[in-house]
Amino acid sequence: xxxxxDQLQAVAHLARIAVEPDWAEALRSDINGILExxxxxxxxxxxDLEPMAHxxxxxxxxRPDEVTETDDRETLMAAAPAQENGLFLxxxxxx
Amino acid sequence: MSDYVIPxxxxxxxxxxxxxxxATRSKIFSGASTAFGAEPNAQACAVxxxxxxxxxxxxxxxxxxxxxxxxxxxxEISRVSSFDRKNYFYPDLPKGxxxxxxxxxxxxxxxxxITTGEGKQAREHTINxxxxxLEEDAGKSLHEDFHGMxxxxxxxxxxxxxxxxxxxxxxxxxQAVAYARKIHAIVQYLGICDGNMQxxxxxxxxxxxxxxxxxxxxxxxAEIKNVNSFRFLQRAxxxxxxxxxxxxxxxGEVVQCTRLYDPDRDETRLMRTKEDADDYxxxxxxxxxxxxLDEATIKSWRAQLPELPDAKAGRYQSEYGLSAYDxxxxxxxxxxxEYFEAVIARDGADPKxxxxxxxxxxxxxxxxxxxxxxxxxxxxxxxxxLLERIxxxxxxxxxxxxxxxxxxxxxxxxxxxxxxxxxxxxxxTGAIEAMVDEVIAANPGQVEAYRGGKDKLFGFFxxxxxxxxxxxxxxxxxNEVLKRRLDGD
Numbered sequence: 001x002x003x004x005x006d007q008l009q010a011v012a013h014l015a016r017i018a019v020e021p022d023w024a025e026a027l028r029s030d031i032n033g034i035l036e037x038x039x040x041x042x043x044x045x046x047x048d049l050e051p052m053a054h055x056x057x058x059x060x061x062x063r064p065d066e067v068t069e070t071d072d073r074e075t076l077m078a079a080a081p082a083q084e085n086g087l088f089l090x091x092x093x094x095x
Numbered sequence: 096m097s098d099y100v101i102p103x104x105x106x107x108x109x110x111x112x113x114x115x116x117x118a119t120r121s122k123i124f125s126g127a128s129t130a131f132g133a134e135p136n137a138q139a140c141a142v143x144x145x146x147x148x149x150x151x152x153x154x155x156x157x158x159x160x161x162x163x164x165x166x167x168x169x170x171e172i173s174r175v176s177s178f179d180r181k182n183y184f185y186p187d188l189p190k191g192x193x194x195x196x197x198x199x200x201x202x203x204x205x206x207x208x209i210t211t212g213e214g215k216q217a218r219e220h221t222i223n224x225x226x227x228x229l230e231e232d233a234g235k236s237l238h239e240d241f242h243g244m245x246x247x248x249x250x251x252x253x254x255x256x257x258x259x260x261x262x263x264x265x266x267x268x269x270q271a272v273a274y275a276r277k278i279h280a281i282v283q284y285l286g287i288c289d290g291n292m293q294x295x296x297x298x299x300x301x302x303x304x305x306x307x308x309x310x311x312x313x314x315x316x317a318e319i320k321n322v323n324s325f326r327f328l329q330r331a332x333x334x335x336x337x338x339x340x341x342x343x344x345x346x347g348e349v350v351q352c353t354r355l356y357d358p359d360r361d362e363t364r365l366m367r368t369k370e371d372a373d374d375y376x377x378x379x380x381x382x383x384x385x386x387x388l389d390e391a392t393i394k395s396w397r398a399q400l401p402e403l404p405d406a407k408a409g410r411y412q413s414e415y416g417l418s419a420y421d422x423x424x425x426x427x428x429x430x431x432x433e434y435f436e437a438v439i440a441r442d443g444a445d446p447k448x449x450x451x452x453x454x455x456x457x458x459x460x461x462x463x464x465x466x467x468x469x470x471x472x473x474x475x476x477x478x479x480x481l482l483e484r485i486x487x488x489x490x491x492x493x494x495x496x497x498x499x500x501x502x503x504x505x506x507x508x509x510x511x512x513x514x515x516x517x518x519x520x521x522x523x524t525g526a527i528e529a530m531v532d533e534v535i536a537a538n539p540g541q542v543e544a545y546r547g548g549k550d551k552l553f554g555f556f557x558x559x560x561x562x563x564x565x566x567x568x569x570x571x572x573x574n575e576v577l578k579r580r581l582d583g584d
Contacts, residue, residue, distance in 0.1 A: 014374055016184055053177035053199070053379045060384040065119045065156025068126030069140035076144060077136065086135035087246035090186040093236060 002032045099268060099333045102340045108304045108313055109271045109332060110263035113278055114256050115288040116232065116296040117160045123231050123255035124151030124194065131294055139234070139249035145190035151382055157255035158386060159396055160287035161201050161229050164257060166397050167281050168224055170205025175387050178229075178380040186247050187234035195258075197377045200228035201386070202257075207281070208405060209273040213420050222274045223262040232256050257287075263302065263313065268332040272325050275299050276427065279325075280404045283429045292323045299328055303335040305343065314339070315349040319363055322356050331356035335363050407432055415439075415446035424454055430468045437475030441483060448482055456499050473502045480509040491570055494518045522569040524576065527560070530568065531576045534559040545581060556581065 003011075008028050012019040019027060073086060082089035101107055122129055125142035142149045165172045177199045180192040205224040212218055234249035259278060265271045279297055282288035290297050304316035317335055322328045334356070339349050354363040402410070404426045411422035426432045431453070438449045457478065461468060473481075481498055484490045490498060490513065501512045513519055521527060534556060535542055545552040560573050 010374075014182075014376065051198075053385045054381065054383075056384060058384050059387040060153050062155035062158060062386075063126070063152040065121055065154050066126065067121045067128045069121075069128070069138075071134075071137040072140065073134075073136050076139070076141065076146075082244065084241055084246065086137070087237065087241070087248055088136070088186075089241050089244040090247055091245070092238075092243055093186055093245050 002035065003028055099329070101267065101336060102344075104308055105305050105336075105340050106308050106310070107266055107268075107332075107336045108263045108306065108316075109265040109268070110302040111259075111261045111265070111271060111275060112300040112302070113259040113261075113275065114232075114298045114300075115164075115259065115278075115282050115290075117157050117255040117257060117287055118289055119154055119156040119160065119255055121154060121156075122253035123154050123157045123229065125253055127253065129254050133250055135246075135248040136250060139252060143189075143249055143253040151194065153383065153386065154255060157229060158201065158388070160255075160285070161227065161257045162388070162393065162396050163285050163287055163399065164227055164259070164282065165202035165205060166393075166400055167285055167403055168202075168205035168207055170224060170227070171203045172388060172393050173199060173201050173203060174389075175199065175385050176201040176229075177385045178383040179377045180380045181375045181377055183375060185233070185236075186245065187236045187249070187252065189234070189249060189252065193231060193233065194380055194383070195230035196228035198379070199385075200226040202227035207274065207277045209270060209277050210419075210423060211267070211269050211273050217419065220264075220270055220273075222264045222270075222277075225260045225262050227257045227259040230256050230258060263304075268329045268336070271301060271332055272329050275328055276325060277404070280426075280428055284401055284403050286401075292325075295323065298323060301328065301332055301335075303332055303339070304349070305336055305339045314343075315351050317349065317351070317363070318353045319356050320353055320366065324358075327356055327358050330358070330361055331363055334361065338363065404432075411446075415450070417447065417450055421450050421454065425450060428468070434468050434471065434475050438479045438482065441479040443486065444479065444482065445486060448485065449478075452478060452482060452499075456496060460499075460503055472504075472506070473499060477502050477509060484509055484513065488522050488569065489513065489519055491520050491567075493570075494520055494567065518567065520569050521564055521567050522572055524572060527564075527568055527572050527576050528580075530560050530563045531556075531573070531580050534563060535580060542581065553577070553581070 005024060005028060008024060008031065009019065077083055077086075077088065080088050117123075119129060121127060122143060125140050127140040127143055128138045130138065142151060162172050176196060178194050179197040181195050181197070182192040184191060202224075203226050205227075206221050207224070209220050209222055210217055211220065232251050232254040234247055234252040237246035237248065239246070261274065265274060279290050282297070283290045288296055292298070299322045301319045301322065302316045303319065304314035306312065306314040317339070319331050319335060322331050335354070342349055350368055352368045353366040355366050356363050408419070408422040408426040411417045411425060412419060417425070424431075425435045434457070435449060435453050438444065438453065439446050457468070457471060457473065460473070461471060464472070466472075478499075481490070481495055481502070484498075485492060485495045497516070497518060498509055498512050501507070501516070502509065538556075538559065541552050541555060545556070556577050557570070557573055560577065561568055561570075564573075
């Protein structure tokens with residue numbers, strides 16, 4: 001599989017990354033290199049293997065349903081660029 | 096109930112996606128509280144905010160609650176399930192992805208039975224559930240004006256949800272509402288969701304398409320998002336069916352899209368079409384390992400299942416002799432069933448009388464006051480007191496209603512109200528005979544006409560005696576004495 005320039009632009013848009021034209025070709029070539037590596041997984045010898053959700057052969061530990069965090073709003077919001085009445089303020093978003 | 100009829104020659108195909116907030120104390124991946132109504136961002140910890148370096152740890156309570164739902168609808172509980180990331184950018188999703196289950200959901204399959212119509216028109220339908228998966232809720236965006244900016248409250252971020260996806264098995268808005276109500280009842284019976292639709296604890300998306308009757312292929316569908324009441328669900332689907340049929344009948348075509356229902360204008364409005372649909376780039380979440388459940392755990396959860404609405408309705412019919420319709424109404428919500436059961440817990444209680452009162456006076460009162468049964472101003476034990484006084488003949492049904500109104504308005508005890516208002520029914524035969532004799536003596540013309548064959552005048556005599564007794568005479572005793580005096584001599 002190899003990525004066309006249009007596909008590159010679409011992926012860049014989804015990731016909210018601005019790709020300047022003079023960078024696009026180098027980036028496309030890098031990504032195509034990664035895709036070539038991924039293509040190796042199409043090897044027919046792997047067809048019978050169950051896909052793994054995780055590289056570690058371990059299972060998820062579960063946490064008891066208990067409230068352990070207390071209100072630490074002041075600290076956690078200290079780095080917010082804008083806030084008011086306990087709310088984070090962000091540039092206006094309209095659905 | 097709506098009397099909506101789908102346009103002739105057309106069939107609607109409806110599937111629902113229901114998001115139910117799980118009633119855990121803490122969030123799905125963090126130890127922050129999920130309580131509703133806290134100060135903004137007071138319950139958003141570093142994990143919920145997606146700060147660098149934090150790791151999620153899955154809440155056992157959320158896994159158990161999702162599994163209970165699966166067991167309740169006879170679904171398969173996945174022995175191995177896993178989490179994926181659904182990527183999109185929105186300020187109320189601080190991590191830039193929602194942690195959800197795509198490839199291996201915790202609940203697979205299952206079904207519920209719904210009933211539409213009443214009496215002879217009653218029909219049962221089986222609605223299949225495709226899957227139910229665990230995921231986290233997003234925060235809330237407040238679009239009121241903060242100097243041209245949007246306010247973000249992340250208290251809800253990370254609240255556990257199950258998304259319950261149905262097969263496209265429903266053919267009418269009525270069936271869709273009945274299915275949504277049944278799921279709503281089940282999650283409340285299980286105690287895994289408070290079901291509060293106003294607060295967004297239970298949200299419904301509807302996928303709606305239409306096709307000519309007899310066609311087997313599906314039409315193009317529209318998805319109606321975030322409907323927050325059963326009435327709006329009915330109206331939104333009705334509107335959407337009409338919109339699509341109109342389009343197709345006038346030579347247009349339905350475009351796959353997402354729509355929002357606007358209750359003020361009673362219409363669905365376009366949100367986005369498929370062309371600009373999001374590409375979520377799902378991939379397995381590397382921060383969470385596969386969730387593995389063993390047989391013993393699932394068995395212990397199965398043992399926690401309470402009596403569910405269908406089983407309860409069946410028992411009300413066999414044990415109490417209630418009709419299928421009455422049993423269905425009384426078990427439709429856990430709170431109603433609990434109220435009813437508290438009323439009939441009294442020794443010597445008459446379940447049919449109790450059913451009539453709960454579905455009649457109590458329902459009418461709640462309707463009038465716009466209250467839920469949990470907030471009923473006449474608590475179950477007071478209604479039990481009242482029904483006891485009807486049962487022992489102290490009160491007629493009519494006087495009972497008067498006492499009920501007094502209980503609703505002023506509270507107090509049933510016996511005190513009967514005493515204070517002098518509502519005690521007159522059952523003493525001697526007193527009733529005296530009143531009957533007076534009425535007969537005062538109306539010789541009517542007596543003659545009645546005895547001459549005008550049977551309908553019997554009601555007139557009953558009315559006169561009741562008037563003399565100020566409505567407090569035992570109606571059965573009045574009937575008996577009148578019959579004896581009028582027909583006997």
